[in-house]
Amino acid sequence: MEELATAINHIDHLNRLAWQALPNNLMDALRLSKEAHSLSKKLKYTKGEAYSLCYEGLATQSLADFRKSLRASMRALRLFKQLGDDFGCALALHSIGNTYYSTGNYLRAETHFEESLQIHRKTHDVAGQADALNSIGMVHQQLGNYAEALRYYHNSFLLREQMNDVFGKVASLNRIGSVFQMLGENLKALDYFLKALSLIHEMEDLQLEAVAQYNIGAIYDSLGNYDQAKNFYLQSLEKKVRALDHKGEADVLSNLGHLFYAQRDYSSALEMLLRSQELKKRLGDKTGAAIARKDIGTVYMALNDFQAAEAHLTQSLQELQETEHTLGLAQSIRALGQLYAESLQAERAIAYFEQALEKFSQLGVKAEIPATAQALAEAYESIGDYKQALHYFKIYQNSLAQISNAEIEEKLKTLMIQFDLEKAQREADLFRTTNQQLSKTNHALEKALKEAELQRQHAMEADSFKTELLGIAAHDLRSPLQSVIGFNSLIKEEIARLTLVQPDDQLQHVIAMNGIIGKTAARMLDLINELLESTAIESGRIQCHPQPVDVCEIIKLSVSSFEILAKVKHQSIICHNGTNCIANVDASQLREVIDNLISNAIKYSPHHTTIHIHALSSDGNVIFSIKDEGLGLSKIDLEKVFQQFQRLSARPTDNEPSFGLGLSIAKQLVELNGGEIHVESEGKNKGATFTVKFKACDETVSLG
Incomplete structure (x- = not known):
């Protein structure tokens, strides 16, 4: 027994050493975790095996060996579940989420980060909650949901402030700054980066100071102030080299390469990118090295050395296929398309552009779609296929309009x-x-x-x-x-x-283009009208004028106005109305509530489904419900469905516009009239039921 206890203590010690080595000595962490795993298997020590697998997953993830990382982390998760180890489960889930995030599979990443967050909340692990919130914010940032990203980053910052975690606060401030940078709010971004830098100066931390200088350099880079950007990048690079942070050094060199490329200093750009690629190879970062190779190919393309460009881009494509980095793969495919377009090989260019467009669409990376569609339109035009050229030009115009609308909503x-x-x-x-x-x-x-x-x-x-x-x-x-x-x-x-x-x-x-302008402007006007109404309710400027109203009659009026819209999607609206459904409410506000709920049901339900509306008078109340057969709501959706500007897991089935204000306005109007509203859903693809309740009355009615 004593020998067994000694062996178990040794395994635990190896795992602790692996954990401590993870940030900077990845190969040591991998060696130690594998040694701990081998001993744990021999002794059938499940806890030691689970943690060694988890640390192996974290190490291989940092080394960009994502397949091994995912395999090890998933095995660790199964063992942690057997042990009932909540901390281990949360750690493994977060590791799996990071792997999916690193390979561009953002929706799967978010699912695992959310599960990790729920465990941390259950166990009251504040540090774990802060990390999970930060990771979910990163997913929303990558998907372009900037308002949600800010919300998660700020909540993470508040928890880190509560713990007086200065390192965590710096990370949160840098993340918030990066969101404002992506929104084009460069001065706001600079303000957050400088706040982070002031905290770093207090700690005299070389690594964090290098990160802050890197971020500030990126701001000046995006502003086109290349001299200032280069100055901050070089300061950051000097500190990364001193700290032996080779990964950070490679990242700064990559940004310097892009900066020189923008200045058309192609020889300097090549030098920086080749150094970055070499460092990433030495670190075992296969994905990073492949992306660097793609960038090198792009520089050769600018130098009109098409043979060297093709060799680098083709090899980059093969390497990215092996690492399963889907976004990098799509970008590499498009770069090859651009190469063939510039070397007047239109058919080959079209084949690559179409592959790239399909992958960007699957990934939901909207920012990449306009340039790819435009390149396809130009390629088809060059071979005289004007029908296909017009098709892709329309995709280009529509995607630009969608991005413009999304940017306004995000602002x-x-x-x-x-x-x-x-x-x-x-x-x-x-x-x-x-x-x-x-x-x-x-x-x-x-x-x-x-x-x-x-x-x-x-x-x-x-x-x-x-x-x-x-x-x-x-x-x-x-x-x-x-x-x-x-x-x-x-x-x-x-x-x-x-x-x-x-x-x-x-x-x-011209008529088609004018139609796009009209639809876009009308959509923006709808958003503004909803926003004005929401702010008017919040500020108390909207008054309620109650009178006895037959709720069933208002439902009939509302249904008749939506019948055509429902028929477009081959949907049926069936009313099951009772009698004496009289409530003392504002008729026009009640009509707006019902309109919003029916509109919502139509938007989020597939074709060939039925919407059921029930109304009855019971126990001194008038109750009506609107039940759809749509996409349903998750537990997380149910918590935030009535909040303003919320992005739910479900999306309108025909890409109808949705601003995230309709249900919030409905709730405000129901409560203004002394009523209650709630929603029920059994989960994804099981529909949703919205129920509204008002006090009944027996007076003469008005139809409003």
């Missing part, structure tokens, strides 16, 4: 998040100030309470200002948009007149 959401961040920071500052003052004399306590009240008023003012500012912004946008829609109608009428006089194929193309 509005981000504006709200910014105010929420500032409000939360005020409240956190207030909490700290109050706690400090509690230990002082009665006089100091009185002063602290006054300060607390002042801070509370400031927070309320900030919240009110947020609502007012959004209302003003939306109102100011509505007038010019209405002008755009008006001129769009005039152009449409003039084109129709010209078509009657002299039919022309070119005019048909």
Whole structure:
């Protein structure tokens, strides 16, 4: 028994050493974890085996051997579940999520990060929650959901502040800064990076200072201020070299390569990228080395050395296929298409561009679609296939319009998040100030309470200002948009007149483009009108004028207005209405609630499904429900379905526009009329049922 205990202690010691080696000595971590695993298997020591597999997964992940990482982490997860080890399960789930994230499989990554977060919440592991929130934010950032990314990063920051985790706070500030950078808010991004840098100076940490300088360099790079960018990159590079951080060194060299490429200094670009590639090879980072090879091929293409470019791009493609890095693979395929387009091999270019477009669409990377579709349109035009050229030109135009709309929505959401961040920071500052003052004399306590009240008023003012500012912004946008829609109608009428006089194929193309302008402007106007209504309700400017209303009659009116829309998707709306469904409510507001719920059911239900509406009077209440056979709601969706600007797991089945405000407005209007609303769903693809309840009354009714 004593020998067994000694052996188990040795295995635990090996696993601890592997964990400590993970950040910087990956090969040592891998060797130690494998040794621990081998001994654990011999002794049938399940806990030692689980942790050794988990650390092996983490090490191989950092070495970009994603297949081995996934295999080891999944085996570890099975063993942790057998042991009932919550901490181990959360660690393995997070490792699996990171592997999926590293290979561009963001939706699977998010699922595993969410599971990890739930375990950390159950076990009250604050540090684990902060890490999981940060990782989920990274997924949303990659998917272009910037407002959600900010929300997760900020929540992670608050937890790290609660623990006084300075390293974690720096990481969160850098992440928040990177989101603002991607939104084009470079000054805001710079502000967060400088906050991170000020914390780093207090710690005198060489590594973190290098990261901050790298981020600031990237800001100047995106602004086109290449001299300043180069200065910060070189400062970061010098510290990375001193700290023997070869991975960080390779990343800085890669960015320097892209900077020189933008300046058309191709010889310097090649030098930086080749150094970066060599470092990544030495580190065993197969994916990073393959992406560097793709960039080298692109530089050779700019130098018109098509033979060298083809050799590098082809090899990069083969290497990325082996590592299963789907986004890098798609980019490499497109780069080969560009090479063949520039070397006047249109058919080969088209084959590669079409592959790339399919992969970008599957991955949901919308930012890559316009350039790829445009390249296809130009390639087909070069061989005289104008029908296909027009097809891809339309995809190019539509994808640009979608991105433009998404950017506007993200800007509005981000504006709200910014105010929420500032409000939360005020409240956190207030909490700290109050706690400090509690230990002082009665006089100091009185002063602290006054300060607390002042801070509370400031927070309320900030919240009110947020609502007012959004209302003003939306109102100011509505007038010019209405002008755009008006001129769009005039152009449409003039084109129709010209078509009657002299039919022309070119005019048909103009009509199609004018239609896109009209649809886009109308969608933006819908968003602004919903935003104005939401802010008006929040600020108390919308009044309720209750009167006795027959709810069933309002349902009938609403259903009749949606019948055509439902028929387009071959959907049926069936009403099961009772009698004496009289409620004392504002008729127009009730109509809007029902309209929003029916519209929602149509949007999120597939073709050839049925929407059931029930209304009855029971126990002094009028209750109606709208049940669909649509995509359903997850447990996470159910928690946030009535919140503003929420992206749920389900998407409209025909890509209909959805701004994330309709259900929030419905809830606000129901509660304004003294009612209740809730939603039920058994899960994905099992539909959803929205139920609304008002107090019944017996007076004479009005149809509103």
